[in-house]
Amino acid sequence: MRLSRYFLPILRDTPKEAEIVSHRLMLRAGMIRQQSAGIYSWLPLGLRVLNKISNVVREEQNRSGAIEILMPTVQSADLWRESGRYDAYGKEMLRIKDRHDREMLYGPTNEEMVTDIFRSYVKSYKDLPLNLYHIQWKFRDEVRPRFGVMRGREFLMKDAYSFDVDQESARHAYNRMFTAYLRTFARLGLKAIPMRADTGPIGGDLSHEFIVLASTGESEVFCHKDYLDFETPAVDTDFDSVEGLKGIVDKWTSLYAATEEMHDKPAYDAIPADKQLSARGIEVGHIFYFGTKYSEPMGATVQGPDGQNAPVHMGSYGIGPSRLVAALIEAGHDDAGIVWPDEIAPFDVAVLNLKAGDAATDGACEQLYASLLAKGYDALYDDTDARPGGKFATADLIGVPWQIIVGPKGLAEGKVEIKRRAGGERELVSLEAALDRFK
Numbered sequence: 001m002r003l004s005r006y007f008l009p010i011l012r013d014t015p016k017e018a019e020i021v022s023h024r025l026m027l028r029a030g031m032i033r034q035q036s037a038g039i040y041s042w043l044p045l046g047l048r049v050l051n052k053i054s055n056v057v058r059e060e061q062n063r064s065g066a067i068e069i070l071m072p073t074v075q076s077a078d079l080w081r082e083s084g085r086y087d088a089y090g091k092e093m094l095r096i097k098d099r100h101d102r103e104m105l106y107g108p109t110n111e112e113m114v115t116d117i118f119r120s121y122v123k124s125y126k127d128l129p130l131n132l133y134h135i136q137w138k139f140r141d142e143v144r145p146r147f148g149v150m151r152g153r154e155f156l157m158k159d160a161y162s163f164d165v166d167q168e169s170a171r172h173a174y175n176r177m178f179t180a181y182l183r184t185f186a187r188l189g190l191k192a193i194p195m196r197a198d199t200g201p202i203g204g205d206l207s208h209e210f211i212v213l214a215s216t217g218e219s220e221v222f223c224h225k226d227y228l229d230f231e232t233p234a235v236d237t238d239f240d241s242v243e244g245l246k247g248i249v250d251k252w253t254s255l256y257a258a259t260e261e262m263h264d265k266p267a268y269d270a271i272p273a274d275k276q277l278s279a280r281g282i283e284v285g286h287i288f289y290f291g292t293k294y295s296e297p298m299g300a301t302v303q304g305p306d307g308q309n310a311p312v313h314m315g316s317y318g319i320g321p322s323r324l325v326a327a328l329i330e331a332g333h334d335d336a337g338i339v340w341p342d343e344i345a346p347f348d349v350a351v352l353n354l355k356a357g358d359a360a361t362d363g364a365c366e367q368l369y370a371s372l373l374a375k376g377y378d379a380l381y382d383d384t385d386a387r388p389g390g391k392f393a394t395a396d397l398i399g400v401p402w403q404i405i406v407g408p409k410g411l412a413e414g415k416v417e418i419k420r421r422a423g424g425e426r427e428l429v430s431l432e433a434a435l436d437r438f439k
């Protein structure tokens with residue numbers, strides 16, 4: 001992308017309304033624009049990151065055997081009356097009426113809708129297990145939206161829903177998602193610790209929140225420090241192995257870890273002091289097993305091996321891709337701006353032309369830019385006439401992992417500079433070597 005033709009509304013000064021670093025940096029880096037309380041437009045740079053995060057989430061959902069669908073944002077109130085949640089859900093639900101005065105709502109979650117889809121087609125245990133997921137915008141009229149997209153009113157969620165013939169099989173579905181979550185957050189460069197959690201309006205009696213430790217996190221959490229060194233389930237994990245996944249989940253729930261609501265102080269105090277960790281955390285994922293809570297009232301049943309019809313056992317599994325953009329910045333930034341993990345950075349490499357209009361630097365930059373694009377890199381070419389200092393500041397602010405800096409003096413000696421954003425190390429190399437560096 002040529003910066004001269006892009007739309008990157010960088011803010012020079014720090015917006016005063018932003019209280020946490022991720023909110024400040026997302027506004028300054030031209031990633032989002034607030035349209036009303038808790039509701040944002042995603043501008044080009046922010047959308048690139050949001051889409052890359054969603055793709056990592058999608059890949060790991062698919063790896064676990066979940067199947068992607070897309071359900072609508074606007075839902076019928078009738079569905080929610082069947083489960084009894086229409087009134088119970090409270091003020092967070094945005095209730096709307098259509099032109100025929102039918103009661104609708106902007107979906108805060110999709111348990112009822114996906115159960116309706118399931119019951120319309122699946123009648124036999126032979127069609128189970130099944131896990132359907134989508135990545136769709138939600139609306140929750142939070143009483144106090146804050147911290148930018150960290151706690152928005154309209155936000156993006158991956159929500160998956162599992163259907164099984166009995167509790168034992170549903171537990172394996174839960175373990176599949178648990179394992180997929182460990183892989184997902186690790187790929188995003190985050191250490192997310194699964195913690196026993198409250199089930200709240202979703203319901204059920206088994207739930208874990210996946211918490212990223214961050215000083216600006218909204219949750220107060222307590223856990224055993226050894227979790228920080230646990231290794232992530234491998235890419236070739238066998239998601240069909242009941243015992244294998246049980247082993248992973250047992251290991252990742254073997255030590256103490258709980259959110260404030262579930263904190264068991266005596267159990268925590270029993271941990272050796274040097275292994276106690278109490279911190280603030282950001283909830284990036286939350287998974288639930290809730291049995292027949294929705295299938296029973298909504299008549300989602302299958303015929304079992306014994307020929308009897310019985311309601312299916314379900315679970316739901318949420319991840320917040322829009323919240324993850326903010327969480328990643330909280331976990332990766334410095335005084336110059338954002339430091340993205342390579343996998344989801346908005347661009348892989350930035351080519352900085354320190355003297356746009358100079359034949360030599362223009363030629364070298366065009367050659368570098370064309371070569372990077374040809375090799376499939378997401379390259380950003382700063383071909384603007386901004387001063388070098390401004391170019392360095394922009395590239396550092398938006399957090400592109402690599403910079404190739406081309407200036408007239410260096411070029412006269414046949415050199416360009418490669419800079420690694422994380423850590424800041426720099427290297428003077430020939431133009432050929434720079435072309436070669438990015439395979």
Ligand SMILES: Nc1ncnc2c1ncn2[C@@H]1O[C@H](COS(=O)(=O)NC(=O)[C@@H](N)CS)[C@@H](O)[C@H]1O
Nearest residue numbers: 109151152155159284285286316317318320323
């Ligand atoms: N107001 C919000 N702003 C941004 N992300 C949010 C917000 N509320 C929830 N999330 C994200 O969405 C994830 C799932 O939300 S949840 O309420 O815990 N779970 C559900 O809604 C279940 N239906 C899971 S399918 C959370 O872990 C969090 O990462």
